[in-house]
Amino acid sequence: MNLTREQGVLTIHGHSLLDIKEQYGTPLFVYDESLIRNQCRRFHETLQASGLTYTISYASKAFTSIQLFKLMQEEQMGLDVVSEGELYTALTAQFDPQKIHFHGNNKTDHEIEYAIEAGVEYFVIDAIDEIERINTIAKRKNSTVKAVLRVNPGVEAHTHEFIQTGQEDSKFGLSIKHGLAIKGVKHIQEASHIDFYGIHFHIGSQIFESTGTIETIQIVIHWLKENNIDIKVLNIGGGFSIKYTSEDISYPIEDGIKAITQTLIDTCNEIDYKTPEISLEPGRSIVGEAGITLYEVGTVKSIPETNKYISIDGGMSDHIRTALYDAQYELELVDREDNQTENVTVAGKLCESGDIIARNTALPVSTKRGDTLCVKSTGAYHYSMSSNYNQMLKPAVVFVSEQGVREVIKRQSLEHLIANEVQ
Incomplete structure (x- = not known):
């Protein structure tokens, strides 16, 4: 995904990720629609040439x-x-x-x-x-x-x-x-x-x-x-x-x-x-590198001489691959660039010690509650493997292109969460 910074804020196709977050909330899956189409066409063109x-x-x-x-x-x-x-x-x-x-x-x-x-x-x-x-x-x-x-x-x-x-x-x-x-x-x-x-x-x-x-x-x-x-x-x-x-x-x-x-x-x-x-x-x-996940930073907890935990408003309910495979990801603050970084652990909010997004990952020392975090290459096996563990709501999904931003899956509501329950 071609993420660029405009006035310090991450954008995709000229659309500010902060503006997208403001409209659709977090956690949020954001897909580069143009990249998905381009990947399909690369396969077609190569096979046609054969x-x-x-x-x-x-x-x-x-x-x-x-x-x-x-x-x-x-x-x-x-x-x-x-x-x-x-x-x-x-x-x-x-x-x-x-x-x-x-x-x-x-x-x-x-x-x-x-x-x-x-x-x-x-x-x-x-x-x-x-x-x-x-x-x-x-x-x-x-x-x-x-x-x-x-x-x-x-x-x-x-x-x-x-x-x-x-x-x-x-x-x-x-x-x-x-x-x-x-x-x-x-x-x-x-x-x-x-x-x-x-x-x-x-x-x-x-x-x-x-x-x-x-x-x-x-x-x-x-x-x-x-x-x-x-x-x-x-x-x-x-x-x-x-x-x-x-x-x-x-x-x-x-x-x-x-x-x-x-x-x-x-x-x-x-x-x-x-x-x-x-x-x-x-x-x-086709879709893996075309997707990112946006989270909002919550609790920041420093343990002297041990570790620093940056907690987010999602977790293994929408990002299970780290817990399953110890999969590694690159993370970046959406809000700003800061060259002074430190290695931290990014943790989810679910009630599991294994609910970790990234270990020993570099984030700005200034990272604080309310900041927006971008996890890259989450387009495959994230939303599709998401769950309601801890009764977490499944995130919304948007597609972004030069033509604009469109919602393709709405955020799950509390009503939808218990829709099949017998009362």
Whole structure:
């Protein structure tokens, strides 16, 4: 996100973050709409240059909203959904169901039925028993559905163990090594109301280079050739990294995707295998760096010779990744610049010792109650993982562009908080 200072105050596209805070309150998620669109277009342009037939499906779990889905449709993106709720949100946004595919390692019968009725493009099958359940429901609905099989390639991505998904010991996919994947393919091919459409894999998240994906493509294509399996589409998942701090690397979309597509072309040519359509599922890399969170500083507590705590008006209810993964973030005061800084701990207001936003982070010595704090790169897996723990209200979300500021999700109210309670 291109944050700049005007008269000492952080702005985005000429809009003061203090003015935005004044209008919408805090905690507040602020997205750079132009950056989201630009990320979509970078993927499109790179894939178009490859000459391959391709699709790009935004991974909805990163951040879901009606207005975001409308934006994705405008940018010619498809959608990857993993639940009834994500599908419902997409359909409410009038997203074309023929550009939606349904993921998940434990789809319920109700979800399968709902997705078939909606007319999704295809299912990503994740288990052997799922094949018969989808086939039975499709038969009952007098429908034939398309499906790709998620395979487990046995490749470990270089990332946090909680967000690795391609290693042998994973809840996702069917193992190539242990023969479960070929069993799954045969079951789908034999199913009367399922068309076998292709193969899916995803090796993890926050992946900053292409080596693991390249290796997996080679493994999968050779496995397909050896077993005489023809596919129309190869879905390579997503997981492309973003820059949370200066030490992180944003995935090099142009060079990385070029290396991936060229590997697919070369591998298929080398073994005389028909090159399939390629499909991607970027999520974090589309919205992650486009989002920030604004908080208001509250209690400032200094413990002599120990630590200084800067407390904010949000916390793990809207920023869970630090507690989950010890994720690191860069923080900055919105109100002013001050070269005299000190290392502090920024803490949330929830009743948990682990409710920490950042440890040992540099903030101005002058930071005080009422100041506005900006946490960068919170566009992915923040609002979507937010909760009502401690009966905290979920924040509002706004999109900012050169055209203006627009609210896309209203702040949750106290009435909404207990709307489903039986009194």
